[in-house]
Amino acid sequence: MNTTVTTARNSFRQDSHSMLKSRILVLAIHIFVVYSGFTQPFITTWKTDKPGVSSPTSITIPTAGGGYNYDVDWDNDGTYDQFGITGSATHDYLVAGTYTIRIQGAFPGINFNNGGDKQKILAIEQWGGISWANMANAFWGAKNLTSNASDSPDLSGVTNMANMFIGANAFNGDLSGWDVSTVTNMINMFLDATSFNGDISTWNVSNVNYMSDMFHLASAFNGDLSAWDVSNVEDMMYMFKGATAFNGDISAWDVGQVLNMSNMFEKARSFNANISAWDVANVAGLQFMFFEANAFNQNLKDWDIGSATSMSLMLSYSGLSAANYDSTLIGWESQGVSNLSLGALGRIYCEGDSARNSLINTYGWTISGDILACFPVSSAFVSTWNTNNPGTSDSSSITIPTLGGNGYNYDVDWNNDGTFDEFGITGEITHDFGVAGTYTIGIQGIFAGIYFNNGGDKQKIVAIEQWGTIVWNRMSKAFYGAINLTSNAIDTPFLAAVTDMSFMFYGAASFNGDISGWDVSNVINMSSMFTNASTFNQDLGNWDVANVTNMRGMFQSATPFNANLSNWNVSKVTNMSFMFFGANNFNSNLSAWDVAQVTNMSYMFYLASTFDGNISTWNVGKVTTMSNMFNRASNFNQDLSSWNVAMVSDMRSMFQMASVFNSNLNSWNVAKVINMSNMFNRASDFSGDIRSWDVSKVTNMSLMFAIALNFDQNLGGWIVSKVNNMQFMFSGTELSLPNYDSLLIGWSTQSLFSNVQFHAGSSVYCADSARQSIIDSFNWTILDGGLSPNCGPPTTTYTSGSWDNGAPDSNTEVIFADNYDTQLDGGSIEAYSVIVNPNIQVIINSNDSLNVSNDILIKGIITVKLLGHVTTNY
Structure with missing residues (x-):
């Protein structure tokens, strides 16, 4: 038991x-x-020697607000090193490098906020089990941030993601599994996150109220947002501005609560979703909504605009066709809304004319920028091609080049017989004719622009026969490199929507078509438009260029061009650099041009060897660079004395080889100029008195007066203490003895840049001690014509005491380096020459005399008391 x-x-x-x-x-x-x-820790990788506020061997974990009680494993070895941290934490690794760290515990949010060590964080390796409370400003400015995390953060406590990835240019992490259902604020979330294109299609954004700027400048983003529930969003301003790749189908979005859509698709150049059914009845702000969204072409006639307060520039430079714009005007007129201002630059209307007039005259609207154009008969853009010419297609084919993106839906008649052969083409197309030869083709429909861009079959197109009724949107680089292009067209292209003609005929060496009747009133950019168009010389006098801001290189190397441009309104142009470079036949009257906004005139008349226009009254007050402006303008000799050059910092080669130029420039304010190298190089007639120029900021005077055969001025007063390059400054030029001596004497009193090589050409000197002082004090190498055989006596420098320490006579040059009081009791001082250094005072007492047989150079003060005397025979 x-x-x-x-x-x-x-x-x-x-x-x-x-x-x-x-x-x-x-x-x-x-x-x-x-x-x-x-x-489970939050794991990140950092590089200590990236820019930041901590040292190159340290990192700082940034926090904001309270609620922190976390531990850090600084080397990711599994052993935590620091515990109970309640705010930001800095750690010094002592050695710069890349380090991975772990964070565990209460860590409600990281907060770079565009500061601190924002550039040091490189990667998120794991989100871990951190319970996040706030993501606002989290990775703002973290431009090197990437993500290798395969898990998702716990966002159940997060309501604010504003500014989370602003400027995180490298970030393109997988966010597809994120639960954002509690978030109410996504303002600026991906602003300028230029690499981001993650799949966020399944995000539950039903509680979000604010999405303004969310994808602003997120230029790679083109995610599927079609299933998003945005029914609680109130603000979408700037949401896709500059999101140049975005073209998501958001047609089904419920935007009924949105109050502001201003700038929403501005410069979203790919966007063309059908949003015609959107309920915008509560939207007040529509300004700039589709500004420069040049692919957008939808009919907005059914939009309820009853709450709208602003439509300025709303449709300007968008892609709305005439048909859709007409329909939109008609639909909006029927709503009877009053007193709106609609911007529609470049839009074309015809059938909507009556509705437009009613909006203006009956309902008090202001509508600006659109153009009435009713084409009675549609006609094709007709061009001729030679398949035998070099190109990328084979010898019996041609390729019509287009610019990527939207804006194309055209038909082609491959033999110009009036019967079109291919339809609905949306990009470039190649056609094989079977037999090499010359062919004429017709294009009709939506054809935004032809785009050779110095490539493809640029040499195969030989003529424009007819511009037709194509509504052109793009002319930039249209015929760039089309060296065989000519024009037989007697009509003009429809250019109302065109803003950019840069490089349009660049290198079109055979082109000399009559384009005098073109309406270019909406064009902003004409840079390099006729560069190397070496045959072009047409009348452009009536062109309306009032909106153009850039004319850089416009007629560069257009050698025969000499049209009358006297009436051009260039008041908005800021860049005229290279404009007439090499246009060696150009000599138009430009005296009335308003150039007050121009900042760059570098190379403007370079090699314009005929130009001698009167531009004396030009207002150049905003110009900052004039380098090479008149270089080799060998006929130019106009009065520039009244020019205000106070903002100019670069005058290098400005008058180089301007062989007849000799304007009076003595009043020029050159105080901001840094570079004067080659400025008057070979300007053989120039002899202007520029001794009063303030050159104290100039660092480079190399070759400034090289072979300037007539130049002989006293530059002894120039402050050249910042000049570090004087090589060949007067090479091939000879200053007179007094002027060269004054230069040496004046410069010897300054604190000069060391180790400068100074070329004084064949100038000879007598100011031996001043020259030697420069050499001894600053280690200069001075190359000149040597000591003059006609020099006076040696120089004596008096630094203290009286004349008794070596009394001068009429054979001695005297330099006063200290203050001096004669006290000679009626005696007389004899000297060959006298120099009074800066800040020095010499007093000639009563009955005392100073008799100088040569010159007196006063940089300080000579005080002559009653009955005292100073005489000079020079």
């Missing part, structure tokens, strides 16, 4: 012990699982 009992007891004890161990094991496993889930 006892045995049995004992056995039973032992058995019970064993069973109880086993059960206890099992329970403990289960509990331990449970605790481990829970604890492990709680402590």
Whole structure:
């Protein structure tokens, strides 16, 4: 019995012990699982020597607000090094490098906020089990941030993601699994996150109220947002501005609560979703909404605009066709809304004319920028091609080049017989004629622009026969490199929507078509338009260029061009650099041009060897660079004395080889100029007195007066202490003895740049001590014509005391380096020449005399008391 009992007891004890161990094991496993889930760390990688506020061997974890109680494993080895941190934390690794760290515990948010060590964080490796509370400003400015994380953050406590990835240019992490259902604010979330194109199609954004600027400048983003529930969003301003790749189908979005859509698709150049059914009845701000969204071409006639307060520039430079714009005007007129201002630059209307007039005259609207154009008969753009010419297609084919993106839906008649052969083409197309030869083709429909861009079959197109009724949107680089292009067209292209003609005929060496009747009134950019168009010389006098801001290189190397441009309104142009470079036949009257906004005139008349226009009254007050402006303008010699050049910093080669130029420039304010190298190089007639120029900021005077054969001025007063390059400054030029001596003497009193090589041409000197002082004090190398055989006596420098320490006579040059009071009791001082250094005062007392047989150079003060005398025979 006892045995049995004992056995039973032992058995019970064993069973109880086993059960206890099992329970403990289960509990331990449970605790481990829970604890492990709680402590899965947030892991990131950093590079200490990227720019930041901490040292090149350190990083700072940025925080904001309260609620922090976290631990950090600074080397990601699994052992935590610092505990219970309640704010930002800085760690010094002592050695610069790349380090991975772990964070566990209460860490409600990271907060770079465009500061601190924003550039040092390189990657998110794991989000972990951190319970995030705030993501606003989290990675703002973290331009090097990427993500290798395969998990998702716990965002259940997050309502604010504003500014989260602003400027995180490298970030393109997988965010597809994120639960953002509690978030209410996504303002600026991906602003300027230029690499981001993650799949966020399944995000639950139903609680979000604010999405303004969310994808602003997110130029790579083109995600599917079609299923998003945006029914609670109130603000979408700037949402896709500059999101140049975005063209998502958002037609089904419920935008009924939105109050502001201003700038929403501005410069979203790919966007063309059908949003005609959107309920915009509550939207007040529509300004700039589709500004320069040049692919957008939808009919907005059914939009309820009853709450709209602003439509300025709303449709300007968008892609709305005449048909859709007509329909939109008609639909909006029927709503009877009053007193709106609609901007529609470049839009064309015809059938909507009556509705437009009613909006203006009946309902008080202001509509600006659109153009009435009713084409009675549609006609094709006709061009001729020679398949045998070099190109990328084979010798019996041609390729019509187009610019990528939207704006094309055209048909082609491959043999110009009036019967079109291919339809609905949306990009470039190649056609094989089967036999090499010359062919004429017709294009009709939506054809935004032809785009050779110095490539493709640029040499195969030989003529434009007819511009037709194509509504052109793009002319930039249209015929760039089309060296065989001519024009037989007697009509004009429809250019109302064109803003950019840069490089249009660049290198079109055969082109000389009559384009005098073109309406270019909406064009902004004409840079390099006729560069190397070496045959072009047409009348452009009536062109309306009032909106053009850039004319850089416009007629560069258009060698025969000499049209009358006297009436051009260039008041908005800011860049005229290279404009007439190499246009060696150009000599138009430009005297009335308003150039007050121009900042760059570099190379403007370079090699314009005929130009001698009167531009004396030009207002150049905003120009900052005039380098090479008249270089090799060998006929130019106009009065520039009244020019305000106070903002100019670069005058290098400005009059180089302007061989007849000799204007009076003595009043020019050159105080901001840094570079004057080659400025008058070979300007053989120039002899202007520019001794009063303030050149104190100039660093380079190399070759400034090289072979300037007539130049001989006293530059001794120039402050040249910042000049570090004077190589060949007067090479091939000879200053007179007095002027060269004055230069040496004046410069010797300054604190000069060391180790300068100064070329004074064939100029000879007598100011030996001043020259030697420059050499000894600043280690200059001076190359000149040597000591003049006609020099006066040696120089004596008086630094203290009276004349008794070596009394001068009429054979001695005297330099006063200290203050001096004569006190001669009616005596006389004789000297060959006298120099009074800056800040030095010499007093000639009563009855004392200073008699100088040569010149007196006063940089300080000479005070002559009553009955004192100073005489000079020079």
